[in-house]
Amino acid sequence: MVRSRGGCSNCKRRKRKCDETRPDCRACQRRGIQCEGYNTTLKWTNGIASRGRYAGAAIPDPSLATGSGSGSGSGSGPGLIPSSLPDPDEVPEARAPAPNPTHTSSTQAHAPSRVASSSSTSSPGAEDSLAQQQQQLPPGSTSGRDAAAAEESRIIGAGIPRLDASPGANIDPKRQLFDKFLTAGLHRLYTTESHIWLQSHFTEMAGRSQAFFVVCTAIQAYLDGGFSVTAMEHVDHALQTFRAELEGRHGSLEISTMAAGILLCTLCLLQARPFTMYLQLMGDLYHIDTKLSLFVPSADHVFATRHTIEVMSVMDLPTSVVGRSSPSMGVWRRLRKLQDGWEGGRLGGVEVVSGLPRSFLDILADIADCDGGKLEARLWAWPGEMGVHAQCILWDCWRYSAILDARRLERQKRKLARNDAAGKQVPPDNAAAASLSPSTELVMCRLMASVYALFRAVEMPANHHLLMHNGLIYPMVTASLEVPLLVAHPEWKEVLDDLRASFLRKDSFHVIKMIDEVLEEAWNDGTDTFDIDAAARRRGVEMAVF
Numbered sequence: 084m085v086r087s088r089g090g091c092s093n094c095k096r097r098k099r100k101c102d103e104t105r106p107d108c109r110a111c112q113r114r115g116i117q118c119e120g121y122n123t124t125l126k127w128t129n130g131i132a133s134r135g136r137y138a139g140a141a142i143p144d145p146s147l148a149t150g151s152g153s154g155s156g157s158g159s160g161p162g163l164i165p166s167s168l169p170d171p172d173e174v175p176e177a178r179a180p181a182p183n184p185t186h187t188s189s190t191q192a193h194a195p196s197r198v199a200s201s202s203s204t205s206s207p208g209a210e211d212s213l214a215q216q217q218q219q220l221p222p223g224s225t226s227g228r229d230a231a232a233a234e235e236s237r238i239i240g241a242g243i244p245r246l247d248a249s250p251g252a253n254i255d256p257k258r259q260l261f262d263k264f265l266t267a268g269l270h271r272l273y274t275t276e277s278h279i280w281l282q283s284h285f286t287e288m289a290g291r292s293q294a295f296f297v298v299c300t301a302i303q304a305y306l307d308g309g310f311s312v313t314a315m316e317h318v319d320h321a322l323q324t325f326r327a328e329l330e331g332r333h334g335s336l337e338i339s340t341m342a343a344g345i346l347l348c349t350l351c352l353l354q355a356r357p358f359t360m361y362l363q364l365m366g367d368l369y370h371i372d373t374k375l376s377l378f379v380p381s382a383d384h385v386f387a388t389r390h391t392i393e394v395m396s397v398m399d400l401p402t403s404v405v406g407r408s409s410p411s412m413g414v415w416r417r418l419r420k421l422q423d424g425w426e427g428g429r430l431g432g433v434e435v436v437s438g439l440p441r442s443f444l445d446i447l448a449d450i451a452d453c454d455g456g457k458l459e460a461r462l463w464a465w466p467g468e469m470g471v472h473a474q475c476i477l478w479d480c481w482r483y484s485a486i487l488d489a490r491r492l493e494r495q496k497r498k499l500a501r502n503d504a505a506g507k508q509v510p511p512d513n514a515a516a517a518s519l520s521p522s523t524e525l526v527m528c529r530l531m532a533s534v535y536a537l538f539r540a541v542e543m544p545a546n547h548h549l550l551m552h553n554g555l556i557y558p559m560v561t562a563s564l565e566v567p568l569l570v571a572h573p574e575w576k577e578v579l580d581d582l583r584a585s586f587l588r589k590d591s592f593h594v595i596k597m598i599d600e601v602l603e604e605a606w607n608d609g610t611d612t613f614d615i616d617a618a619a620r621r622r623g624v625e626m627a628v629f
Contacts, residue, residue, distance in 0.1 A: 092119035257300050264303035274438025274554040292339035294328040297321045298346040342391045352627040355594040359409040401451035405626040406619025415448040438554045440468040455493040473551045476537040483530035484561040531575045557628040563602045
């Protein structure tokens, strides 16, 4: 087996002999893949250049290399990272002024004309222009605002490489990944409908932040290739691009950069890597605990800013993560308390990532601190929201799951208290279980009926545009921990096994594999007090279940 030295990039990577046929080698044609050509690829995965026009730059970007050697000056920001060394004749074009934002926006993908009903939050609308997002983090000097405005005007339109209209032109592989992410990968990350405003929102945010664009491509590369070398190169590149953009925008708030950081946390959670520590760092960096009112000061706020804060809040909820390494920051409760002072009060409707009504998330935010009986009473009394039939079934799944989760936490507390008092293991407290009304078995029955109904409903052709299936992980995990009831009702176990198998078939995420492994351990444990958080920590993982 001979490694090709002068062959195409694909053959070099695979260490195969290349016939060097142009424009595409025959080896790539036989494999049915796009030949990457014979250009010398510039790989810059670690370290900082010490000489040349990229001296001092964290990434090989002409716009960052010019000026000071630090690559993080106040007037520099991240531009496009070339996939190969540019020709000398092309360098002046790379340094040309950024295109007009209005021209750039005309090239961006438009949102589908189909309007989701109550299955998503309302569209941003004309009053929520993303061009109003630039703010100063602490209220600073006018010069800081001018620098931020100059940075914004340079970034707009520079984040996404444009497609060449020529039929024979090579399409940027990063742009191909981004387009695929908008139509495929993005649908794995939220729980409403496939065609809503999120696609156009992501396109516009990527136009404002190169880091946002690169992280989206890294997520799609991971979804396609798992832990392959190519996918991990995309991930490494995304980390470096985000780090460089943070340095270039130090002291100012660009919400698209903040959103890029949250997407990096999303990439970690898909891999089952601990991410709550990074989420907490993001909160500290942007002073979410003390300066949240600067982000969304009133009901007349910038839509993209509030959406980004809401996504962070959902990821921070106590019920969202199994085996969390950092405690919840309570961002959702802070946000809702802030909304109490808005004209019109707290926002209603459905949060798009979780697919759950905001009024229901208010209850979930208290699940770790509220008394179990009071929390359960709030869950039973929750009136619900208007929505399509599949949404309403999903909300019932979460209501019953949260009730079971609250009861499980109370069982664990009683078990720990008895163990501390007696110094030995004790049998389950059957008296406490018998006093619950309705019984846990009845709640479990209603949960399994709702899971079965939703699982079958989303398979109907008329519902293929719905993404409610993504929201069944938390109900699946919660129900799977009620092992004695599953032993007594094997038909329930069969429904859960089918659901787990469907997730394993559909999703290549490492987190799904880890959830399956931990649930298998819970089944082998045979009790209803299995500590799933401890099981996740033993494996060194965090498992997102929202």
